[in-house]
Amino acid sequence: MKKALIVAGFVAVAGLVFAAGLWFTLVSAVRGGVVTVPDVTGVPMSVAERRLEEVGLHGTAGERRTVYSDFVRMGAIAIQDPAAGSLVKPARVVDLVLSRGSKREVIPDLTGLTLSNAAEMISKYQLRLTSVARVYGSRPQGTVVSQTPSPGSSGIVDNRIKLLVSRGEESRQFLMPDFRGQLLVNAKKELTRQGIRFVVKTFANQIEDENVLFVRDQYPLPGFKTLTEQTVTLQVVEREAF
Secondary structure, eight states: OHHHHHHHHHHHHHHHHHHHHHHHHHHHHHHTTOEEOOOOTTSBHHHHHHHHHHTTOEEEOGGGOEEOOSSSOTTBEEEEESOTTOEEOTTOEEEEEEEOOOOOOBOOOOTTSBHHHHHHHHHHTTOEEEEEEEEOOSSOTTBEEEEESOTTSBOOTTOEEEEEEEOOSOOOEEEOOOOTTSBHHHHHHHHHHTTOOEEEEEOSOOOSOGGGEEEEEEESOTTOEEETTSOEEEEEEEGGGO
16 A cells, blocks of 8 residues: 555656656747847847847838937937737847937027917927916916926927916905095095005096095095905096085
């Protein structure tokens, strides 16, 4: 019995060894019909073709296809297909794309333009607007304050443009004064000093001398908190009508 078990174990081990040997033989046979694609990026076309021919492959740049690249010098291989390290059959054609070098364009000055005009200029120069940030400032709302890259510099490979656009002056909150009973000229001076917009409504006849016009009513009413961007309405009458 013991002897039979030993014989059975020996047969099993021999079977495993045979199967492993057969598997390695098959793999070797299959791999014997393929080659590894070498890395030819970054080298001139002539060098790439020679390296490919050394392993039984052929390189072609079909109609001299090219692409802009900040990382591969002009005339060198920028892209290859299949990629380096791929296993392919001998005589396979490897597609090659040559680098045109970096795409450098002079960046126009967009500062001071409205956002819509700046977008038109960006399109005209075949650039790409990728970011718009907004900030409060003294420039009119919607005006380009700054840009990246700066005007006159060379564009990066994908020509991205970032803009900083003005929100206009930040609104301030203030307590509405009481202009009722005051001369219109004094009320206008105060509102102008604070940078507040206003309109005047009067039922009086056309009067050239504003010194005879008084504020009868106002909106917002005195004591109300309002914003500097809000328009104040002043209703005025002649001195005699007050």
